[in-house]
Amino acid sequence: MFNALVVTKDATDTTTAKVTALDDADLPKVDGGVTVAVEYSTVNYKDGLCLSPGGGGLVRNYPHVPGIDFSGTVETSDDPRYKAGDKVVLTGWRVGEAHWGGYAQKARVRADWLVPLPDGLTPKQAMAVGxxxxxxxxxxxxxxxxxxxxxxxxxxxxxxxxxxxxxxxxxxxxxxxxxxxxxxxxxxxxxxxxxxxxxxxxxxxxxxxxxxxxxxxxxxxxxxxxxxxxxxxxxxxxxxxxxxxxxxxxxxxxxxxxxxxxxxxxxxxxxIDSVMKPYEGRLRAWQRVATDLPLGKLEDMVQEAKLADLPELGQDILAGKVKGRVVVDVNA
Known part of the structure; x- marks a missing residue:
């Protein structure tokens, strides 16, 4: 079993988000997929939309797990590019919108959507970037x-x-x-x-x-x-x-x-589109982040949160009340 922030919709089209216990069978079925033990996620404007009534026009189906970013460790992989224990990062590809995302302790996604965690960054720092x-x-x-x-x-x-x-x-x-x-x-x-x-x-x-x-x-x-x-x-x-x-x-x-x-x-x-950016350009950008973003400054712009905080934070980011970056410890 693992915890996830699950958004549901009732017969009156009212959406509700709450932390829910799931198991591996609940994860999306993905051909050639990779199951990741998520360590951190973050809060973006799109996440606020996905948590809002109607999913901000981004969410296709309910129940849904938002979270357009995550970092963590590969648990199992059907793709030879990744093996158990590899540290990975995901951003974009409509994950957290059309596909279950990172507001959970586990995620299952296509291998094409992942990049290796850049040298010099921890999973937490990667989500401070997001x-x-x-x-x-x-x-x-x-x-x-x-x-x-x-x-x-x-x-x-x-x-x-x-x-x-x-x-x-x-x-x-x-x-x-x-x-x-x-x-x-x-x-x-x-x-x-x-x-x-x-x-x-x-x-x-x-x-x-x-x-x-x-x-x-x-x-x-x-x-x-x-x-x-x-x-x-x-x-x-x-x-x-x-x-x-x-x-x-x-x-x-x-x-x-x-x-x-x-x-x-x-x-x-x-x-500038970050969602569908091809792999090579995505990798170059992450490598530049690791070398050109001063990590001390990164720490100064971060506030920490847990899964239960996300409904309120979603409202805050849509209202322009969030300063800097929010890092979500999904295991807290």
């Missing part, structure tokens, strides 16, 4: 691939106190970039400075839409977790040839902008 940090690393790599270097000027990080923003701030600062961190929560300023932000930008400075398609050239690069009006505003402030890596839509999916920044300044808008 999808949010993995996405942040993909964003930094994309900006670098489009020519960003530390000598070009300030790099903007929007939604900087959230999971993606926190890790992006720490990575960029560690690589020598001058980070301008945008936050709507003044109380997080000291936290962001500790992560390496050179200065704090109040959300109000960028939240207002303007009619001018171009403003003064300000930012050498940007990791944007907000989208919406703020992204539209930022596009008009990018330096010539600069890039914005779009990683989220906390401010909305609508983008009220024009093509002018792209045509007159050669601005690049780079879409």
């Amino acid at each position: 999808t949010a940090g993995f996405t942040a690393m993909l964003a930094v790599m994309a900006l670098e691939e489009h020519g960003l270097t530390p000598d070009q000027g300030e790099v903007l990080v929007t939604g900087a106190a959230g999971g993606v923003g926190s890790v992006a701030t720490a990575i960029l600062a560690n690589l020598g970039y001058q980070v301008a961190a945008v936050t709507g929560r003044p109380e997080t300023a000291a936290y962001l400075k500790d992560l390496g932000a050179a200065r704090i930008v109040a959300r109000e400075e960028l939240a207002e839409t303007v009619k001018r398609p171009l403003e003064s050239e300000t930012w050498a690069g940007c990791v944007d977790a907000v989208g919406g009006d703020m992204l539209a505003r930022v596009l008009g402030q990018m330096k010539y040839g600069a890039s914005v890596a779009a990683v989220g839509l906390a401010g909305g999916a609508r983008l009220p902008t024009s093509v002018v920044p792209f045509l007159l300044r050669g601005v690049n808008l780079l879409g």
Whole structure:
């Protein structure tokens, strides 16, 4: 037997999440699958949606075990790439949405969805990174691939106190970039400075839409977790040839902008997807996380939780009340 946070739906479409005892026979049937003894998971915005009424449009079937990330040790494997005792990490592939996820002491998934735990990271640290940090690393790599270097000027990080923003701030600062961190929560300023932000930008400075398609050239690069009006505003402030890596839509999916920044300044808008990222790129990003994210800073952005805390934390992350990263000890 093992414990899992199981979400059920009744005849009135009301969903309920509670810690429930399951056994191996309850795990999904997966051809060529790997059973993992989960050690840690985490809390992302998508997890909050999956725990919300209706599953946020992400959950297909009930009962369901959410958790889009997990780390742990292989227990059994039908695939020769993994053997009992191997340490592994999973992010993405719609695990925790369409497929049972990491809010359990055991998970069974396809071998293709796993990556080996990178050297230099513990399972707990891997979940302090999680999808949010993995996405942040993909964003930094994309900006670098489009020519960003530390000598070009300030790099903007929007939604900087959230999971993606926190890790992006720490990575960029560690690589020598001058980070301008945008936050709507003044109380997080000291936290962001500790992560390496050179200065704090109040959300109000960028939240207002303007009619001018171009403003003064300000930012050498940007990791944007907000989208919406703020992204539209930022596009008009990018330096010539600069890039914005779009990683989220906390401010909305609508983008009220024009093509002018792209045509007159050669601005690049780079879409960052961590869910379906192919294996080789996924492995490179995790290896970069292990070398470029200062682990001391990682510890500063972490709060710990257990399975029973997840329903409340799901509500908190949707309300923008979670700072940094949450690591869930599924065995606590």
